[in-house]
Amino acid sequence: MNDTLMRHWRMLREVPRYPRRISTAELKQRLAAAGFETTLRTIQRDLIKLSGVLPLLADDSKPQGWSWEAHAPQLDLPMLEPQAALVFHLAERYLQPMLPASTLEYLLPWFRTASGVLDSQGNGLSAWRKKIRVLAPGQPMQPPVIDSEVQAVVTQALLLNKRVAVTYRARGAKEDKDYEASPLGLVVRDQVIYLVCTLREYQDIKQLVLGRMRSAKLLDTQARGLEGFDLDQYIAQGEFGIPLESGRKIKLIANFDRSVATGFIERPLDINQVVDEINEKTVKLTATVLDTREIRRWLLDFGELAVVIAPQSLRNEMMEIINRMNKNYGL
Incomplete structure (x- = not known):
């Protein structure tokens, strides 16, 4: 297969969806790691050419960053099969009452693609969309509002094992406070997303609600890990069950x-x-x-x-x- 086409495919897979971005220098490093040696100038030229036919965005930062448009359709090869489209539609129905809107936004391209595939079917699969509903347990409540950029930064910090600086307002507080957090995990419970973390150089574990974060900035500092920490064990102790006595x-x-x-x-x-x-x-x-x-x-x-x-x-x-x-x- 043509090496240029293979390089383009790999490059497009590395470009994140807005508001995340990737620089051409970082793209060059990732392409090299995948076995594609090329120059910055070639990458820039390729991206400009591809942006003429694909929903790609370039920002004005230095170095310049590239992203897929926020609402760009998901590019899948091969095309999504009808049965897989049905699974995505069921997942959308199931997750909608459980997850905050900002989380679901990241999945919208797949959901839109799945809806399009189902609508194009003449074998009855499209009718499923009108016949399936998922109800949340208990009294229906509106999910908390989470800043999409805050969520993107926090998620990236967790994936890269980096610290994150957040501006946060605790429940009942009248003023915001700034914290430097080392992420340990994310937990979704009753539509609320919690960042399990430590603060600064302390070892005690805290839970920060993403919906109460006013801003977040990814730091270059390595996150401070806790030896022996296991997210499943932490949850099993009842930390998200509001225990009266931990683990009792x-x-x-x-x-x-x-x-x-x-x-x-x-x-x-x-x-x-x-x-x-x-x-x-x-x-x-x-x-x-x-x-x-x-x-x-x-x-x-x-x-x-x-x-x-x-x-x-x-x-x-x-x-x-x-x-x-x-x-x-x-x-």
Whole structure:
């Protein structure tokens, strides 16, 4: 195959989508690493020529940076198959109520391509778009607004293992503060994106909400890693479950009306949970769970259809909450 065509393909794959950018010097390095030796002048000439027929953008920075247009269609070789297009459409439906709009924007080119492929089909696949809906659990809420450039910088910092300078306003604060963060991971929970990180030279782990970041700047400084840190272990400790005592587990025993038991029977709270029949109207749930505020909210959601039996401390706490609610309602 023609070497120039191969080089062009490789080069186009290295160009990111706006607002990210790549300089011609960096392109030259990446092409060389892939086995394509060329000059800066040739790369610049090729990009200018390709921008005449493709949605490529050049900025006025020095050195000059190149990007695909933000809403450019996704360039796929070979063309997206109808079955793959259907999967992308299902993913769009599923992710829409779960992820912030700024995250979904990065996937829009694939979603648009998938919609176009489905619309062109005459075998009934296009009808699926009108027949599938995905509903979010609980009360529908609007996702937080995240600055797309902030998210792009934070993501890039995580990928490159670099520090990032952020301007951040904590919950309840009246003023912004500047932080230098070393990213450890990103966690998406209930449409909120959290940057798990350390600040400056400290070792304690923090969670910064991307929606509260006013600005972000990628730094050349290497991120400060934590020896032995594992994101899955960090989450398993209950750090995103608002634990009352980090990592503490309790043996929950509660009676439930049989009419609401299907949910935790089909989706167990614990792999070792046990559901026993008490009588024709009541079942008893026994499960080991993290001692979190979420488990209390989950139990309260059932109202009078759930009664905590053990541990006694949790039973007493639930009784206090119910008594306070009665007072608030004048009962």
